[in-house]
Amino acid sequence: MSFDKAISGYVLIKEGRVMYNDVVLFQLPDAAPAIFFNELYNALHINYPKFFKMDNLCKTVFLATEVLLKDRSLTGKYKAEETGIVFSNANSSIDADVRYYQSSMLAPSPALFVYTLPNVAIGELCIRHGIKGETACFVFDIFDSVFQAWYVDMLLDTIGTKACISGWADFCDEKFEAFFYLLEAETDNKLSIKHNSENIDKLYNHVWTS
Amino acid sequence: MKRVFLASDNIVSPLGFTTADNYMAVKEGKTGIALHDNSFLSGDPFYASMLDRLPAFEGDAGYTRFERMCIVSIQNALSGASVMLSDKDTIFILSTTKGNISLLTDKPVTPEMRSCLALHSTAKKIGAYFNSANRPLVISNACISGVLAVLLAERLLKAGNYKHAVITGADELSHFILSGFQSLHAVSGKPCKPFDKKRDGITLGEGAATMILTIDEVLAEGSKKIVIGDGASTNDANHISGPSRTGAELGCAVSETLKQNHLRPEEISFISAHGTATVYNDEMESKAFELAGLTDVPLHSLKGHFGHTLGAAGVIESLITIYSLRDGTVLPSMNYDEYGVSGKVNVSRAEANSGKRYALKTASGFGGCNASIVYSSIN
Numbered sequence: 001m002s003f004d005k006a007i008s009g010y011v012l013i014k015e016g017r018v019m020y021n022d023v024v025l026f027q028l029p030d031a032a033p034a035i036f037f038n039e040l041y042n043a044l045h046i047n048y049p050k051f052f053k054m055d056n057l058c059k060t061v062f063l064a065t066e067v068l069l070k071d072r073s074l075t076g077k078y079k080a081e082e083t084g085i086v087f088s089n090a091n092s093s094i095d096a097d098v099r100y101y102q103s104s105m106l107a108p109s110p111a112l113f114v115y116t117l118p119n120v121a122i123g124e125l126c127i128r129h130g131i132k133g134e135t136a137c138f139v140f141d142i143f144d145s146v147f148q149a150w151y152v153d154m155l156l157d158t159i160g161t162k163a164c165i166s167g168w169a170d171f172c173d174e175k176f177e178a179f180f181y182l183l184e185a186e187t188d189n190k191l192s193i194k195h196n197s198e199n200i201d202k203l204y205n206h207v208w209t210s
Numbered sequence: 211m212k213r214v215f216l217a218s219d220n221i222v223s224p225l226g227f228t229t230a231d232n233y234m235a236v237k238e239g240k241t242g243i244a245l246h247d248n249s250f251l252s253g254d255p256f257y258a259s260m261l262d263r264l265p266a267f268e269g270d271a272g273y274t275r276f277e278r279m280c281i282v283s284i285q286n287a288l289s290g291a292s293v294m295l296s297d298k299d300t301i302f303i304l305s306t307t308k309g310n311i312s313l314l315t316d317k318p319v320t321p322e323m324r325s326c327l328a329l330h331s332t333a334k335k336i337g338a339y340f341n342s343a344n345r346p347l348v349i350s351n352a353c354i355s356g357v358l359a360v361l362l363a364e365r366l367l368k369a370g371n372y373k374h375a376v377i378t379g380a381d382e383l384s385h386f387i388l389s390g391f392q393s394l395h396a397v398s399g400k401p402c403k404p405f406d407k408k409r410d411g412i413t414l415g416e417g418a419a420t421m422i423l424t425i426d427e428v429l430a431e432g433s434k435k436i437v438i439g440d441g442a443s444t445n446d447a448n449h450i451s452g453p454s455r456t457g458a459e460l461g462c463a464v465s466e467t468l469k470q471n472h473l474r475p476e477e478i479s480f481i482s483a484h485g486t487a488t489v490y491n492d493e494m495e496s497k498a499f500e501l502a503g504l505t506d507v508p509l510h511s512l513k514g515h516f517g518h519t520l521g522a523a524g525v526i527e528s529l530i531t532i533y534s535l536r537d538g539t540v541l542p543s544m545n546y547d548e549y550g551v552s553g554k555v556n557v558s559r560a561e562a563n564s565g566k567r568y569a570l571k572t573a574s575g576f577g578g579c580n581a582s583i584v585y586s587s588i589n
Contacts, residue, residue, distance in 0.1 A: 080447065081462060092329055092350055094319075097386075101314045104389045113390035114451040114576065117307060119351045123577030126447040132459055134443045135579060136358060139329040139348040147347070154365060159442070172324070 005156060007193040010181035010203050011067040013060070017208060020067050021191050024208075033174055037063060044070065048128070055096040055115035057171040058124050061087070064178035065125055065165060074163055080132035082162040085122050086152050088138040091172040092118045125165065133161050143168040143179065143204055145197040152183050153195065162186075168204070179204045214364045214423050214438040215430035217374065218291030219529050222283045223417035223516055224259050232526075233533040236515050236541065237561070243401045243413050243517050251385050252392070257401050259415030259517035260383055273335070274326070276310050276382045279418040280336045284378055287420035288340065291429060295340040299373035301366060302346040304333040305359035305380070306521035309350075312384035336378070344372075353484065353575030354443065355379065356524020357583055360421060361441040364583075367425050374426075379525030380418035387520070388414060394451070396488055402518075404485035404511035404543060405492050405557045407550025412486045415517025419525035434536045434587045439568075441583030442466035451576050453490050457497030457553065460580040464502040464572060467582040471568070475503045478584075479566035480540045480558065482531040484573045485511020486518055491574065496553025498580075504570075505554040508562065514544025524573050528585065535569045535587045 167180030224242030
């Protein structure tokens with residue numbers, strides 16, 4: 001079975017729960033971010049020591065895409081240049097900014113400073129998943145599914161991108177959320193959702209029932 | 211096929227408050243870089259390109275220094291074009307890495323402070339000054355933000371989403387940024403020397419620049435119209451704060467840019483490289499240009515004139531590129547003395563004339579990102 005361009009997978013992390021392709025995969029409501037991140041990392045059986053160096057925004061983005069790509073590998077199916085990432089959020093790298101600023105009063109920390117750019121989260125994903133195509137990072141007050149869908153479509157329709165990770169993640173004031181989906185030019189996945197802003201909003205705005 | 215033209219522009223930097231003044235200053239070999247002794251920014255004296263004043267405007271007291279830099283730049287650019295931000299067909303795009311970060315203090319971050327720091331609300335406030343009809347777009351993609359913003363505008367206009375775009379790239383020098391680059395040992399103790407054998411780091415700068423793009427050829431600026439070509443972006447997938455070892459990924463973005471614009475390397479007048487003057491960045495770029503077959507094309511970095519202005523760099527340097535293209539001039543690479551990269555490139559030593567119509571602008575940054583775009587002049 002083969003489909004045209006479609007969303008072939010998605011992940012939603014909010015309010016301490018993780019949904020992967022319509023199924024609740026993991027939950028630890030009310031846990032502090034550090035505990036939630038470590039428990040999810042363990043539950044996913046990942047071995048990636050760099051994770052522990054990352055700032056909170058990168059951890060959020062990293063774990064979300066670990067879930068998104070847990071059953072597939074982009075490198076096996078696509079050339080590195082054919083894969084891309086479009087990422088947006090509301091508070092840029094504010095959590096890392098405040099932490100770096102505090103360090104800068106006494107001894108500025110280079111390890112914190114390198115995380116004071118939101119697109120560094122994209123860089124972490126590119127390293128982890130071998131992505132070398134177009135990437136871009138935008139800042140919006142709220143998740144803008146219309147712009148996001150337009151931009152990702154444009155990459156697939158005109159630039160030669162064949163698979164794009166598209167998403168939104170924010171970490172601010174110890175609160176975090178992430179929503180990522182994979183758009184593929186052709187997919188034979190069981191999950192195949194037409195790529196438009198209505199469908200993206202429907203997935204992103206999911207309300208937990210229990 | 212729609213074409214995207216430059217309608218108007220501005221640069222606000224220590225070298226001047228218009229693009230023409232900045233271009234003349236660059237052509238005369240001037241630099242905004244000077245030694246500063248400012249204990250708010252750094253315990254030790256440092257070289258940087260810093261604005262010591264900004265033109266006043268009505269109501270400027272209600273805006274931060276960063277916002278004033280942007281507003282002054284946009285106001286000057288708009289005065290030279292019949293494009294308005296209050297028009298539903300005009301989109302405002304802000305390119306910045308850190309926006310109002312200089313407001314951060316050691317006090318706890320209140321919701322009001324967070325709102326001032328949020329780049330989307332900063333962009334909204336600047337847009338509101340000009341009665342922007344549309345919600346602004348914000349690109350914050352490290353040092354390629356400016357080039358990516360131009361690329362985004364070109365694509366939005368070609369797709370027919372808008373007819374005009376006002377792109378502003380800006381960043382302000384702050385204790386935050388300076389101490390950060392100092393902590394990475396990335397700041398040179400002298401004015402930066404891009405591509406030179408003795409280069410040992412960046413010099414930071416600040417500024418704002420605006421490009422107004424349009425699909426309406428009647429609005430195109432100058433006797434020699436400028437067409438914004440296609441471009442490309444890639445990621446190194448190698449390191450978050452160090453460039454690719456091979457330059458293959460920037461090389462790929464450049465090759466893709468040439469391909470999309472149907473250009474051969476010999477048709478390119480010059481390359482306005484990123485050229486930060488760190489050992490590894492310039493080395494990576496030299497390999498990338500060689501891989502893309504641009505060994506003979508004259509190349510320069512403008513960082514010796516403006517310092518590294520981060521989110522503004524791509525826009526400032528695109529405009530100097532465009533003005534020199536129009537002028538038929540290939541600019542020398544300031545502070546360059548001795549060959550010091552392993553890739554074969556042709557670093558410009560002296561000003562030269564060129565009748566070629568195309569120029570290439572590239573940028574690379576933290577997060578492993580690269581971007582490249584072509585500008586052309588038509589009579």
